[in-house]
Amino acid sequence: MVPEPEAATLAGLNEVLLARCDALAATTHYRKGLPLGELFIQDVAASLELPGVGFDPVRYESRKADKTGNLLIDGNTYAAGPSFHGRMLTVGLRHDVIEILDEHSEPVRSFPRAFGRQTGTVFEPASLVPLLVTKPGAWSHSPLRALVTDPVRDWLDAASATDRRRLLNGVDAASGSAGFDAAMQAAHTLIRRGDAPDMAALGMLARRLAHGTEPAAANVDLSVYDTFTTLNTTTGEVA
Numbered sequence: 001m002v003p004e005p006e007a008a009t010l011a012g013l014n015e016v017l018l019a020r021c022d023a024l025a026a027t028t029h030y031r032k033g034l035p036l037g038e039l040f041i042q043d044v045a046a047s048l049e050l051p052g053v054g055f056d057p058v059r060y061e062s063r064k065a066d067k068t069g070n071l072l073i074d075g076n077t078y079a080a081g082p083s084f085h086g087r088m089l090t091v092g093l094r095h096d097v098i099e100i101l102d103e104h105s106e107p108v109r110s111f112p113r114a115f116g117r118q119t120g121t122v123f124e125p126a127s128l129v130p131l132l133v134t135k136p137g138a139w140s141h142s143p144l145r146a147l148v149t150d151p152v153r154d155w156l157d158a159a160s161a162t163d164r165r166r167l168l169n170g171v172d173a174a175s176g177s178a179g180f181d182a183a184m185q186a187a188h189t190l191i192r193r194g195d196a197p198d199m200a201a202l203g204m205l206a207r208r209l210a211h212g213t214e215p216a217a218a219n220v221d222l223s224v225y226d227t228f229t230t231l232n233t234t235t236g237e238v239a
Contacts, residue, residue: 079123170199
């Protein structure tokens with residue numbers, strides 16, 4: 001580990017190190033004359049079994065959320081959500097995950113842990129929707145705007161405050177049962193179809209998408225209907 005490696009995520013660092021290990025495994029041991037990968041397999045076979053109960057390497061710390069519901073952790077900002085503003089929360093720091101718990105030690109948010117200094121706030125998109133339902137005028141400045149597809153963004157940009165609130169409220173309700181990604185995919189599908197993205201239609205479609213029961217859209221060949229009509233070449237009439 002010298003020189004000290006740099007990586008934005010632990011997964012990215014592991015990929016680099018694993019590639020180096022694979023390359024090293026193909027080389028031959030200087031004294032035993034066998035590939036290092038083969039010797040490693042022998043070492044694994046001779047190792048003791050791991051305990052049946054996993055060890056959770058986690059450190060818990062207390063953090064007070066700011067007025068917007070954000071927490072500063074290791075120099076990076078994580079969004080617990082507006083409803084947690086000013087509250088004292090517990091943070092579980094693991095090697096790959098940041099877990100946020102409320103005053104009763106109930107998990108409320110979980111994020112991939114960011115290493116280094118991130119320029120923006122680490123947030124869960126679904127956590128921003130309730131605030132936008134309350135204040136639909138904040139849509140134009142919301143970080144969520146950059147994450148949605150063009151049809152959804154254009155629809156919300158042009159919508160009135162009432163219609164914008166109605167769609168976001170439908171997304172919020174569908175996210176609870178089907179997940180945020182399925183809810184936004186449902187909104188995208190309805191808008192592309194030209195259908196009204198109301199709460200009932202959006203929720204039903206989101207659940208179907210989440211369970212993989214929504215059939216993929218396909219191009220329909222209308223030429224099949226030509227077999228039902230024949231043209232009389234003498235009179236020019238269609239029968």
